[in-house]
Amino acid sequence: xxxxxxxxxxxxxxxxxxxxxxxxxxxxxxxxxxxxxxxxxxxxxxxxxxxxxxxxxxxxxxxxxxxxxxxxxxxxxxxxxxxxxxxxxxxxxxxxxxxxxxxxxxxxxxxxxxxxxxxxxxxxxxxxxxxxxxxxxxxxxxxxxxxxxxxxxxxxxxxxxxxxxxxxxxxxxxxxxxxxxxxxxxxxxxxxxxxxxxxxxxxxxxxxxxxxxxxxxxxxxxxxxxxxxxxxxxxxxxxxxxxxxxxxxxxxxxxxxxxxxxxxxxxxxxxxxxxxxxxxxxxxxxxxxxxxxxxxxxxxxxxxxxxxxxxxxxxxxxxxxxxxxxxxxxxxxxxxxxxxxxxxxxxxxxxxxxxxxxxxxxxxxxxxxxxxxxxxxxxxxxxxxxxxxxxxxxxxxxxxxxxxxxxxxxxxxxxxxxxxxxxxxxxxxxxxxxxxxxxxxxxxxxxxxxxxxxxxxxxxxxxxxxxxxxxxxxxxxxxxxxxxxxxxxxxxxxxxxxxxxxxxxxxxxxxxxxxxxxxxxxxxxxxxxxxxxxxxxxxxxxxxxxxxxxxxxxxxxxxxxxxxxxxxxxxxxxxxxxxxxxxxxxxxxxxxxxxxxxxxxxxxxxxxxxxxxxxxxxxxxxxxxxxxxxxxxxxxxxxxxxxxxxxxxxxxxxxxxxxxxxxxxxxxxxxxxxxxxxxxxxxxxxxxxxxxxxxxxxxxxxxxxxxxxx
Numbered sequence: 001x002x003x004x005x006x007x008x009x010x011x012x013x014x015x016x017x018x019x020x021x022x023x024x025x026x027x028x029x030x031x032x033x034x035x036x037x038x039x040x041x042x043x044x045x046x047x048x049x050x051x052x053x054x055x056x057x058x059x060x061x062x063x064x065x066x067x068x069x070x071x072x073x074x075x076x077x078x079x080x081x082x083x084x085x086x087x088x089x090x091x092x093x094x095x096x097x098x099x100x101x102x103x104x105x106x107x108x109x110x111x112x113x114x115x116x117x118x119x120x121x122x123x124x125x126x127x128x129x130x131x132x133x134x135x136x137x138x139x140x141x142x143x144x145x146x147x148x149x150x151x152x153x154x155x156x157x158x159x160x161x162x163x164x165x166x167x168x169x170x171x172x173x174x175x176x177x178x179x180x181x182x183x184x185x186x187x188x189x190x191x192x193x194x195x196x197x198x199x200x201x202x203x204x205x206x207x208x209x210x211x212x213x214x215x216x217x218x219x220x221x222x223x224x225x226x227x228x229x230x231x232x233x234x235x236x237x238x239x240x241x242x243x244x245x246x247x248x249x250x251x252x253x254x255x256x257x258x259x260x261x262x263x264x265x266x267x268x269x270x271x272x273x274x275x276x277x278x279x280x281x282x283x284x285x286x287x288x289x290x291x292x293x294x295x296x297x298x299x300x301x302x303x304x305x306x307x308x309x310x311x312x313x314x315x316x317x318x319x320x321x322x323x324x325x326x327x328x329x330x331x332x333x334x335x336x337x338x339x340x341x342x343x344x345x346x347x348x349x350x351x352x353x354x355x356x357x358x359x360x361x362x363x364x365x366x367x368x369x370x371x372x373x374x375x376x377x378x379x380x381x382x383x384x385x386x387x388x389x390x391x392x393x394x395x396x397x398x399x400x401x402x403x404x405x406x407x408x409x410x411x412x413x414x415x416x417x418x419x420x421x422x423x424x425x426x427x428x429x430x431x432x433x434x435x436x437x438x439x440x441x442x443x444x445x446x447x448x449x450x451x452x453x454x455x456x457x458x459x460x461x462x463x464x465x466x467x468x469x470x471x472x473x474x475x476x477x478x479x480x481x482x483x484x485x486x487x488x489x490x491x492x493x494x495x496x497x498x499x500x501x502x503x504x505x506x507x508x509x510x511x512x513x514x515x516x517x518x519x520x521x522x523x524x525x526x527x528x529x530x531x532x533x534x535x536x537x538x539x540x541x542x543x544x545x546x547x548x549x550x551x552x553x554x555x556x557x558x559x560x561x562x563x564x565x566x567x568x569x570x571x572x573x574x575x576x577x578x579x580x581x582x583x584x585x586x587x588x589x590x591x592x593x594x595x596x597x598x599x600x601x602x603x604x605x606x607x608x609x610x611x612x613x614x615x616x617x618x619x620x621x622x623x624x625x626x627x628x629x630x631x632x633x634x635x636x637x638x639x640x641x642x643x644x645x646x647x648x649x650x651x652x653x654x655x656x657x658x659x660x661x662x663x664x665x666x667x668x669x670x671x672x673x674x675x676x677x678x679x680x681x682x683x684x685x686x687x688x689x690x691x692x693x694x695x696x697x698x699x700x701x702x703x704x705x706x707x708x709x710x
Contacts, residue, residue: 006376010120010123011102014099014127015095017384017387019091019092019095021386021387023088024391025393027395028404029132030144030408033145034145034146037473037486038146040472040477041068045072045078047426049071050620050621055682056680057681060475060481061476061484062484062494063527063638063665065490065639066691068194068487068488068489069192070191071190074187076096077093077097077148094132094147097143102123102126104158105119106119106123107158108341112302112305118351118352120376121352121379122344122345122349123344128383129279129283133389134386138279139279140271140275140276140277141275142337152192152338156203157341158184162181163181165177166178166181166222166223167220167221178226178229178230182230185234186234189237193241193242198335198338199338202312202335202339205311205315206312207223209308212308213304238685241685247692248491248492248695249492249511250495252695252704254499257508259450267331268332269337270333273333286351288346290345290347290349291342293349293350294306316335319332395407407467410468410469412478415555416478423530425480425618427619428617428618430618433529433563434481435475435529435531435533436482436516436524437470440461441518450508451515458535471533486513488511488512490514491642492703493579493641493665493703494640495514496665500583502516523586524560526568526586526663526666527564527638528638531544532559533557534558535554535555541558543557544558544559567616567637567638568593569635570595570596570662571608571610572595573596574596575600576664577600579706580705597662597663598664599662599668600664605632609633610633611627611633613628615627621680625675626676627674628674629674632672633670636666636668638666641668643691643697644683644690644694645680646681647659647678649675657670657671661697
């Protein structure tokens, strides 16, 4: 049987079955926290992103600093999530990702020289293991929770396949291949730069395998030259962007504070990771058998691919053994997932070998065409057995909500209604403050030193009883800004203030999160927090809202007085020569944060007078400050300072307004007269030097030396 009918049957079955199976899992189509974070992140990007190739601010998280650097608008799946109604958007997006993965595996299977039935088998193995055709997924949950990895896997496989053929044709064909590789790599670098180190490691490894497998010296030379030119071009255009992202981030200075997660052998692959299920283990073992056969006795097209794949698995094993102790970085499985199509195809290859050995008479007894046709029909029909799991809906099944309380969209509750009425943001509206939650910081005694774990478990309890976590996506969905930030690249300045002043001494942190665990009203007010959420009422203060989750579990909301929502107009300053000294000033309870600011740059200021009025407006990609003064005034804004934050002055004062770093993490604006200025945060391939300036400033202030809690 030719490939075309087999692939046509696959497409027909896939496009018909997937929407039915996925929609039956609504509202749990995207799995747990990672899945719901993708959904809310795409929704936030639709509202607040400018849509250019620059990254801008996110006013719903932290201090409104640089957003997580990912252009969801360039990912068709995430675009669908943002544009379609919540009742169908996750299903349509998941179908898109399933189709992309199936196409990728079929292309790779053809390139490996596998038969049509074996290739289709590999595609169905990949889909049924990792996508929500049944609840829970048959193999593992990673791609079900993070399906946005699928386009990156597809692009890496595409780059590798095209690179394999580079140097094997004429000059024109090689030029087209080189340009297509450049376009695919540029797309990844623009759309998803924060994952560059991971997928470039994978590309480099498989690219080296392609060079080793080159059949002629000419082919090898062409591959090396084109590879060097592409690497040089990427470094020249995107190098500073990526280096700035990773260099100016809290792990650079505060690695010692991060919660240790030693690597284990089960972290080698998502097939064998914690909570993976037995079909994934079977496929993993079978794929090793198929790859070993392909490396030794496979066809000329298969052998180099099988050997490169096995070398990749072996290199990951060596890496995890080397970093076993004290590892605080991402799991090795994040590298391994890029080889997912290889695993599934080699498992299908091993299965085909087994069938050929176990049933030779059966295989020979059918006419060749009829046998292949029946096989293709069977492969397209058997997956429909997943519909035995169609009913009942997941939310009505025993323990389903216990295992996965994250639902989409999050439920509206009395808490969200109150906070939305008081704080909700929309483009062009005035900033009205943030909410900060310390609820759940001591939920479990074992994790008191790592409050994020406690808070995460507490939020799961919130979700189980109310359908809303009341901390992250459950607030952001309703436009409620919080002081929590979920970002791999949080500013080390924000982390220093947050860790030392809003978390207890010795707190162990996580590289992707900034959360708060102790009450410090004066600092919270400085950072723009108007409301405080706790699980027990504060003494001598009447809460403005009491919400009972269940008997013995309550949420209380307290108002924070004098919150900084339009800028503290300070009339005094203190100079700090280091980050440690600045934190000491901010920690001093006798230091009035409303009237005095801590400066870290040696600058002479004029005599300051209180501003007559000020107003902070939130816009797409930035902010607008409206203020008036009879003289020179300094406003300490509840916004994160960065050299990437630019001011566009339109004031009437004698001197143009300027931005200053104040109170170690916040933006201060110095002006005279009347100002109406835009503050725009821009970071991208053509505007990446500003983050390098932030990095140099952090180093000059010896931010990493501020290890002690004041």
